[in-house]
Amino acid sequence: MKPDAVRGHLDGLILAVLEDGPRHGYAIIEALQTRSGGRLDLPTGTVYPALRRLERAALLSGTWSTVGGRERRTYTLTRSGRHALAGQRADWTEFSAVVDAVLRPSAGTT
Amino acid sequence: MKPDAVRGHLDGLILAVLEDGPRHGYAIIEALQTRSGGRLDLPTGTVYPALRRLERAALLSGTWSTVGGRERRTYTLTRSGRHALAGQRADWTEFSAVVDAVLRPSAGTT
């Protein structure tokens, strides 16, 4: 899968993963891999900046903790984040319907 | 619909419209509107550069003509273009399946 394809849809994917409960960055990347059947393998250089962006937008809140001597930043969906996720889902539904409609061979408009 | 969402998928949409037969830029934009039920309204500054890019990539071939005193550049799908369209459709199928899978609430993995 071309990595560029997620452009514009990454936020929704991250929010969706976080809906299950708080996770730290590394775990989010793994969850994305798992949920997509291994077809979505996003580099840290893509995900970490996105997380900071989402936190800055107040869709996530992050807290530091130390687990096994390692620093972790755990992200939790905020109320705004949940709201945004719903919006993203609606947007995706509409968008995918539009692309389906245009992409589908127009087999006779009769 | 956020305009940025088509990012990375525009090529496929244009190729799909051209599958019905040759069209010029203005008509392509109108066809995109029609096929999407008016939800896809792309500005000329997006479509014209894309057409030139696709032509440069040999997925389209363009020819000038004059209709009613106005210059038109009519684009036709090349053999490579048809091939690329098939690839874009496959990519889209996979991509939308992945996004669906990640976005869908994980209602119990039980």
Next chain:
DNA sequence: GATCTATACGTAGAGCATCTACATATAGTG
């Protein structure tokens, strides 16, 4: 105790598709 791998976070610089806004030209209408 040195090295290697997995875990975990992050930044720097670049690319490139798309956006907004503008520029140009013809035909027809009022």
Next chain:
DNA sequence: CACTATATGTAGATGCTCTACGTATAGATC
């Protein structure tokens, strides 16, 4: 003569994502 629809195109800016790199701890292996 001005305005709208048709028709094509460029200029500059934006901003997400990419590639590549940098840092650090824990545990296993040698």
